[in-house]
Amino acid sequence: MEIIHVSAECYPIAKAGGLGDVVGALPKYQVKAGHIAKVVMPMYRTKFLYENEWTVDFKGSSNLGNWFFEYTVIKETTNKLGFDLFLIDINGLLDRQKVYGYDDDTERFTAFQIALVNWMSSWEHQPDIVHCHDHHTGLVPFMMQYCYDYNKLSHIPTVFTIHNAQYQGQMGWDKSRYIPRWDLWKRGMLEWADTINPLASAVKCAGKVTTVSHSYMDELRYNSNGMEKLFEYERGKCSGILNGIDNEVWDPATDKYLTEHFSVKTVSEGKQKNKESLCNQFGLDPAKPLFVFIGRLVGEKAAEILPDAIKSAIHHTQGEACFLVLGSGETQVEWAFQQMVEPYKGLFNTVIGYDETLSHRMYAGADFLLMPSRVEPCGLNQMYAMRYGTVPVVRSTGGLQDTVVDMGEPDGFGIRFNHASVSDVDYSIGRAVSVYKDKAHMKKMRQYMMQIDHSWESTVDQYTQLYQSLQ
């Protein structure tokens, strides 16, 4: 099959979170399974752009409301990522360094989607599936079906994957003029709660809708920022497919960011060496269990409870555990962590920012990974942690619930708790510190979870079946 993935992120070109990881890996494994998979994304000004070879594939023009714009589609020439990669450039809108966070994000991503359908309508052949990811691409299924100029695309089946339903891309009806001439009778297919809602529109218009875990799909029916009824109504076409992880990038035996590699057999010694190097760098004691947090410092991740939870755990364990936090996000949370560095010297440290290399070293060197998330559609961190023999300490929600089994259960290897609260995190850290003393148990859990198969191969089959159901 020929599958066109449309996304705002794709690792290693541009990544802000899990979406980038998924769109960087799924197409690669679809190609390995015999499909033709292509990725189309905006041409941000990132390092990858300047370090690789490109050819111009197409030049076109369209309108965003009254604003006429020209766009260029470029293609990476060497198939470096294992799939065809196309970037769409629109001067003045997409020529930025960051993926998100600009005042005109609505205009940027709407114009990107218009350029995409405009370009696709010039193709002589038709792909088998257009697979859109998250709200930045959520207007594509609507435009393919109900914009008069793109009528030609209306028979191509579409799939929409929700990586995070917290962000929906709502815009006022005054912006409906951005959408190229469309069938006004279909206004309801754009609307949710009196606004144009790209996420809701995609749920209504796509042939199939998926989320990145089964539990998250269930959760959306009772907690999705006001869209609960829509998910209930559309449940017939919605399903959950758990993300895989890219075992070629995330392999402690070959990881290019690590100096000390290890395997299932050598996990105890290998992790200890990685831990020592981390602890030396951050002034922590490698003899104590090391807890890490890696992620966005936002409410969804319950990051704001961590400063108090960590202080409380340091107090309760009498300084028997060390903590290292990597992340960026809400200023007051960043500040709270920074304020802890001096008073808790030797027990706590933090790096505020985004650091891919350090994140790999932390998965490899840590004993425990903290994830108290309020919302976790799939969560990749816990799967990376498992692959690197790091015990996940997670709240039972979404994908965390689907992938982590508490060590109290048969074949359990992680720690689960129910509430995103200081006391639950503190209590779970206490459980972790106790089990850390039992070296044989730790080794058994590590070796067990390192061998769990979270590879993309089986996930690819599930997507293929879904695509086939639409043919």
Ligand code: ADP
């Ligand atoms: P989300 O997409 O909600 O942020 P996921 O768990 O799906 O969460 O994916 C997070 C990805 O982003 C993981 O690959 C994680 O290692 C990475 N990541 C998050 N924050 C940072 C950071 N500050 N530095 C390096 N990598 C990070």
